[in-house]
Amino acid sequence: MAALAKSSSALSTFAPMGARRLYIFGGIALIAVGMLFGDVFAVFILHQNVGQQGAALIEASRAVADRDPAAATAIFGRLGGLLEDRGTKVDAHVHMIDAGYLALLLALVQPYLALSQRTKKALAGLFIMGGILLPLGIFLIHYMGLAYSPFAVIGWASVLADSAGALLILVLVLQAWGFWKYVRSRQLSEPELPDEDSMPRRALLTGGTILVLLGFLHGAYYAGTQLYEHERMETAILQRLLDASAASNLDAASAEVNDFGNLAGARAVNIAAHSHIIEFGLLAMLLSFVQPFVFLSEKWKRRWVKVLLGGSVILPVFVLLELKLGLLAGGIADIGGLMVMVSLIGMLVGILRYSGSLDFAENNVAKAEAGERAR
Amino acid sequence: MTGSRKLLIFGGMAFAALGMLYGLQYALFVEHQTLDRMGGSLAQSFAAAATRNAGQSQAALKQYGETKYDYVRQVDAHSHWIGLAMLMIVLGVMFERVNFSEGIRRLVAISLLAGSALFPLAVILQTYHHGAVVFKALAVAGSGLVIAAMAATAWGFARPRTTA
Numbered sequence: 276m277a278a279l280a281k282s283s284s285a286l287s288t289f290a291p292m293g294a295r296r297l298y299i300f301g302g303i304a305l306i307a308v309g310m311l312f313g314d315v316f317a318v319f320i321l322h323q324n325v326g327q328q329g330a331a332l333i334e335a336s337r338a339v340a341d342r343d344p345a346a347a348t349a350i351f352g353r354l355g356g357l358l359e360d361r362g363t364k365v366d367a368h369v370h371m372i373d374a375g376y377l378a379l380l381l382a383l384v385q386p387y388l389a390l391s392q393r394t395k396k397a398l399a400g401l402f403i404m405g406g407i408l409l410p411l412g413i414f415l416i417h418y419m420g421l422a423y424s425p426f427a428v429i430g431w432a433s434v435l436a437d438s439a440g441a442l443l444i445l446v447l448v449l450q451a452w453g454f455w456k457y458v459r460s461r462q463l464s465e466p467e468l469p470d471e472d473s474m475p476r477r478a479l480l481t482g483g484t485i486l487v488l489l490g491f492l493h494g495a496y497y498a499g500t501q502l503y504e505h506e507r508m509e510t511a512i513l514q515r516l517l518d519a520s521a522a523s524n525l526d527a528a529s530a531e532v533n534d535f536g537n538l539a540g541a542r543a544v545n546i547a548a549h550s551h552i553i554e555f556g557l558l559a560m561l562l563s564f565v566q567p568f569v570f571l572s573e574k575w576k577r578r579w580v581k582v583l584l585g586g587s588v589i590l591p592v593f594v595l596l597e598l599k600l601g602l603l604a605g606g607i608a609d610i611g612g613l614m615v616m617v618s619l620i621g622m623l624v625g626i627l628r629y630s631g632s633l634d635f636a637e638n639n640v641a642k643a644e645a646g647e648r649a650r
Numbered sequence: 651m652t653g654s655r656k657l658l659i660f661g662g663m664a665f666a667a668l669g670m671l672y673g674l675q676y677a678l679f680v681e682h683q684t685l686d687r688m689g690g691s692l693a694q695s696f697a698a699a700a701t702r703n704a705g706q707s708q709a710a711l712k713q714y715g716e717t718k719y720d721y722v723r724q725v726d727a728h729s730h731w732i733g734l735a736m737l738m739i740v741l742g743v744m745f746e747r748v749n750f751s752e753g754i755r756r757l758v759a760i761s762l763l764a765g766s767a768l769f770p771l772a773v774i775l776q777t778y779h780h781g782a783v784v785f786k787a788l789a790v791a792g793s794g795l796v797i798a799a800m801a802a803t804a805w806g807f808a809r810p811r812t813t814a
Contacts, residue, residue, distance in 0.1 A: 380736055380739050383743045437678055447663065484804040491796060499790070521707075557737060
């Protein structure tokens, strides 16, 4: 309880079911679920999906060799389905995690929004709802298709996803309006977050900044040296595949399909490493702010920070190494992702303990006051 | 609240809303049609090759390449705008921990703001003029500004706390 007593404004910065609590709990939960979904997707769906794409391309080259345009077109209909299956799952993973990041971020800026507590709480509820419905809608696009849809190309799942996206935008615009009002009035609507200068906080802040910087440098290196070359290679490989298929040279066509798969793999690992290292860096920076609310011993707080930063380095590095080490590196990368998830859940447990202790203390004070009045 | 923090928080919120609005309009009015065109042109190139119509096959493959070029950049611009916006807001909240004078902090904030605006914009502009060197140069300049600002921020965090 001593940790709670440190801050006299503890309750006002973390009111029961207040906006900040909703954003922090909802944000961490969205990030953890989004990461779990990404890990399950990588292990059980991604590699199988890539294999099916390669098989479909080989079938298409056979159809070309057999002079069967109808079969080639039908195969691409199926390939489109495979790409949609993969794409919507990646998008659901990314959007759920990003909504979680935004929620944590909004938790930080609450004191600078000149809005009533009730409005802030309502906006927080709407934001978390949008953060759940947007990835859910994206996930369902592949399964619902255009069933019962009155539109030519947009299904009900897309409508759900787009509506949830619009809801998130609306909440953000209202928050920006609240911030504008604060800038004019210069009055904080609630106390700022505690300015604790602890080791876990400093490590997350510095480590996060370095991870983001490394991600930027890797992105710039990839864009400068490989991006355009990879784009040029894709159409060149497809052209050679078509030529080999038209010449009924199926061995050469298979080799081109293999090259196409390797190229897609090279692009995917570079983009995944770039985006994951930046996102983990941003996550570490965001989590540095919630450390005062993590009600765990200093030893456990440090332990979770080390696990989080360790996983944040292991995942992108081993994703990049997948090209050289294959599935072994993929497995180690998945363990890195799991480390980040476990540390997130560890911190969430600490925050739940903090809020439970705070609510318990508040109830005791209320009971004592009621007892005093009764006497 | 200092000017550099206001710049980062306001700028970040504006870019986040802009990036989301851009993504929403793209998803509603462009993306589905683009994906259909991309898949359709690739299918058409194989179907034409099956009828041994090399000219039509090549034209369809070229259209596939161009459509994909645009699609990748539209999605990249959307995600980079929002990602950079989040970074700006996070940094805005804690920018006083960057241990430089407010003048230098403002310079770093302006660099981050300008880079975050310029980089995704240059990426989108590339879809109007494929391969235009000027837009590639603008993208490089934008990302350079962001990287320089982040390096300065990391340095500022690492410095001992002397200024508020």
